[in-house]
Amino acid sequence: MKDISEISSSVIARLPRYYRFLCELQKNGTERISSKELSAKMGLTASQIRQDFNCFGGFGQQGYGYKTEQLIKELSAVMGLDELKSAILMGAGNMGRAVASQMSFETMGFSLKAIFDSDPLFKGMSLKGLPIRSADELEAWCAENKTDMAILCIPQEATPAVADKLVMLGVNSFWNFSHYDIHSKHPFVNVANVHLSDSLMTLSYTIKNNGKG
């Protein structure tokens, strides 16, 4: 088992994929799976999978394969999905609404506690059972409610000021849908950036280069 700080970002990036595949397998009634079968499904080598899992102690493969349920539990613990962190959503526009309505936050380690938008249009409206609050209420809300993470679904130009304010209010983790690089000003916060354009450009590359286009 490696020291957690030595685990490479590419191993970490594969953990959610393993988790997704295993949840799918469990849903379909698969109780055990060998690293060979898992590798065929995921397009990785069996040895790569064993190496990845060994970073976290190996997840106890015995005899024929891994127990699906146990592996899901172990991966969940490694990623902290079993420890709910409180989250707020900044922005109730299309992306904010899509994220709030489609994500199962509680199965992914977060609990959505409040939603803010500066547009008075949303006054009195609610989303996923939560009232959409005015951005003016943010300071008072954070003073009274420990906030672990903020989801930023606001326009790019508004992001720097909102990120600064949230950091000042003690929020130190961000799920960021804008292209603004929060780390450049706040190097010590946790950030996961969603760059939808990267995925679209990769598709363009694939169409151009794999001869299937």
Add this chain to the structure above:
Amino acid sequence: MKDISEISSSVIARLPRYYRFLCELQKNGTERISSKELSAKMGLTASQIRQDFNCFGGFGQQGYGYKTEQLIKELSAVMGLDELKSAILMGAGNMGRAVASQMSFETMGFSLKAIFDSDPLFKGMSLKGLPIRSADELEAWCAENKTDMAILCIPQEATPAVADKLVMLGVNSFWNFSHYDIHSKHPFVNVANVHLSDSLMTLSYTIKNNGKG
């Protein structure tokens, strides 16, 4: 310069990031950049960047650094961003609307030509200047308009049937926002999957393990 089929997926995955950084640099007036400076900004080693670029012929670094504008052009050509492919959007719900309104398709190799939704609620409405068409019109539309790519912003349970239909109508590239694995049934189409949950789980891992939480 490598044969295109030998280029690893991790190199390909970095191309959009290079492109984003360089566009940002150009916007800020930076005309030239060394691989050393680029590496500091991107958190990669200079040697890694040179190796990546060498896969595509090196992009002609001369003396001090790369010319930003030229490098952007070269990366754009490599990813096919300069060859517009026609795209349609399936689904005008929150995610579909977020994608349609926030993405600059034309700068990323695609031209959005039509939008479809099966919900009669959208009848007579438009999005980004395009009418939201009934899903019943899909077949006739594809018969008359060459469609290179479909963006799937529809519920998971509707995705298999819609993907089957589109493949039958000759669409062979997909930007897929559901967790349904199109490749398992249609191994020869081009797919880029957007798994927002992967990014959220990675954030949970980071909060748990990096001691900043």
